[in-house]
Amino acid sequence: TTGTTVLAFDMGASSGRALIGQLQADANGDRKLEVSEIHRFPNHAIQVGNHLHWDILRLLHEMKKGIRLAFQNGYEPSAFGIDTWGVDFGLLDANGELLGNPYHYRDSQTDGLIEEVSGLIGQEALFKQSGLQFMPFNTLYQLYAMKKAASPKLDVAQTLLLTPDLLTYLLTGIKSCEFTMATTTQLFHPGTQSWNSELMDKLGIPSRLFLTPVQPGTIIGPLSDTVVDELGVSSMLAVAVGTHDTESAIAAVPAGDEPFAFLVCGTWSLLGTEMDGPLLSDDTLKLDFSNEGGVGGTYQLLKNIMGLWLLQECKREWDEQGNEIGFPELVRLAEQAEPFRSLVHPDDPRFFSPGGMANKIRAICEETNQPVPTSEGEIVRCILESLALRYRQALEQAERLTERTYGGLHMVGGGIQNRLLCEFTANAIGKPVWAGPIEASAIGNMLMQLVALGQCRDLREARKLVAASFPIDVYEPSYDAAGWSSAYGTFLGFGRV
Numbered sequence: 001t002t003g004t005t006v007l008a009f010d011m012g013a014s015s016g017r018a019l020i021g022q023l024q025a026d027a028n029g030d031r032k033l034e035v036s037e038i039h040r041f042p043n044h045a046i047q048v049g050n051h052l053h054w055d056i057l058r059l060l061h062e063m064k065k066g067i068r069l070a071f072q073n074g075y076e077p078s079a080f081g082i083d084t085w086g087v088d089f090g091l092l093d094a095n096g097e098l099l100g101n102p103y104h105y106r107d108s109q110t111d112g113l114i115e116e117v118s119g120l121i122g123q124e125a126l127f128k129q130s131g132l133q134f135m136p137f138n139t140l141y142q143l144y145a146m147k148k149a150a151s152p153k154l155d156v157a158q159t160l161l162l163t164p165d166l167l168t169y170l171l172t173g174i175k176s177c178e179f180t181m182a183t184t185t186q187l188f189h190p191g192t193q194s195w196n197s198e199l200m201d202k203l204g205i206p207s208r209l210f211l212t213p214v215q216p217g218t219i220i221g222p223l224s225d226t227v228v229d230e231l232g233v234s235s236m237l238a239v240a241v242g243t244h245d246t247e248s249a250i251a252a253v254p255a256g257d258e259p260f261a262f263l264v265c266g267t268w269s270l271l272g273t274e275m276d277g278p279l280l281s282d283d284t285l286k287l288d289f290s291n292e293g294g295v296g297g298t299y300q301l302l303k304n305i306m307g308l309w310l311l312q313e314c315k316r317e318w319d320e321q322g323n324e325i326g327f328p329e330l331v332r333l334a335e336q337a338e339p340f341r342s343l344v345h346p347d348d349p350r351f352f353s354p355g356g357m358a359n360k361i362r363a364i365c366e367e368t369n370q371p372v373p374t375s376e377g378e379i380v381r382c383i384l385e386s387l388a389l390r391y392r393q394a395l396e397q398a399e400r401l402t403e404r405t406y407g408g409l410h411m412v413g414g415g416i417q418n419r420l421l422c423e424f425t426a427n428a429i430g431k432p433v434w435a436g437p438i439e440a441s442a443i444g445n446m447l448m449q450l451v452a453l454g455q456c457r458d459l460r461e462a463r464k465l466v467a468a469s470f471p472i473d474v475y476e477p478s479y480d481a482a483g484w485s486s487a488y489g490t491f492l493g494f495g496r497v
């Protein structure tokens with residue numbers, strides 16, 4: 001039996017993907033989601049003068065190619081959805097044209113602005129009206145940076161579209177704003193569930209730019225006629241999915257009805273737990289967790305951790321030096337390196353900006369009187385052990401905040417292909433890790449399309465579909481408990497929450 005077909009675009013900081021999802025039912029009526037990747041393309045940050053940008057038109061080009069390929073391969077998707085990283089945006093002028101190249105969230109324009117804005121508004125006040133961890137890249141600081149730079153773009157802009165909404169607009173001509181992305185801006189008020197125009201006024205950010213958010217699962221509208229003509233395909237409906245990739249990934253965690261802890265593992269690592277609403281307690285502020293809007297009326301209490309970015313950057317540097325080593329080989333070298341030789345706190349702010357990663361790691365090891373890692377294997381081992389210990393710290397913090405304990409950790413996303421990281425994590429937390437699915441963001445994206453199309457009732461039913469469709473790998477804690485717990489002691493000594 002042939003069922004519904006949907007197309008998901010999942011845009012990550014290092015690559016983008018187009019995947020087809022097909023909902024199939026067997027003779028007993030048991031349903032499964034089958035996923036196949038039809039297009040994958042790199043995504044590069046591009047430095048132009050003083051600013052770091054995304055190449056948004058290249059992404060649009062690759063997405064069009066993805067649509068064409070879908071039809072050429074004989075699929076007839078009824079809908080498509082787009083999810084991307086958080087916080088970034090484009091501005092449109094009164095004619096609906098894009099004003100300039102969107103900034104990359106790692107652009108240095110926001111350096112020092114957390115402190116400046118906290119000085120103006122008050123850290124606690126800012127937290128209570130946004131619920132977010134203080135991350136330098138939040139949309140709020142980006143817009144404040146433009147304001148401070150007297151950017152003429154801000155004056156002429158009519159509409160702000162967050163990246164997934166912008167890409168949807170470029171394919172449909174329809175402007176929209178999806179809720180989960182809106183909650184990454186630090187300008188959306190979790191109490192009033194609306195844009196915080198009072199805060200915008202105080203900071204000189206024009207509130208006219210913001211559209212009223214719609215919930216994930218809302219149908220936006222068809223591909224524009226020009227795109228349909230250009231590509232020679234039949235039309236399909238754009239759906240506002242959980243357009244923030246992290247939220248789509250969490251939607252695809254194959255959890256049941258019990259509270260659960262998750263780790264979305266990609267360029268970033270997002271560790272937390274699903275809630276019915278935001279937890280705006282003093283401890284949430286103290287431990288610097290985020291409350292991000294999720295799909296199906298959920299809120300996700302989570303910690304943003306620097307993640308595999310550390311490894312990606314080292315690899316990029318080594319590649320550029322002509323020392324090309326694939327990820328599997330790097331992981332193998334790490335496996336052979338000496339355990340617990342040196343550790344860093346992955347959220348040291350120095351790691352945030354691109355470049356010089358291996359040297360930053362070495363400098364921090366030296367500062368903290370540890371052996372300085374020299375070989376690739378030593379550096380990768382340091383990164384992976386440090387991440388696993390960071391996960392333990394964040395998991396314990398999440399347990400403290402929610403006064404719950406979790407029996408294990410669901411890991412999803414591309415990072416779980418790194419089996420050593422999954423093993424280390426199970427060992428560090430002393431609990432099982434349930435790893436899968438890998439393509440969680442794309443799958444979660446598809447799930448909300450199925451909800452929009454009436455093929456799936458809700459998030460609960462969607463998660464059952466994931467559990468029925470994709471295998472998971474179980475990692476039991478297995479190795480050197482004493483070593484891990486003493487390493488954790490060292491790690492906590494770094495004194496960073």
Ligand code: LFR
Pocket residue numbers: 012013084085086087088105244245246266267268270304
């Ligand atoms: C992960 C992610 C995180 C967000 C970061 C920057 O891909 O979306 O949730 O904090 O990227 O936008």
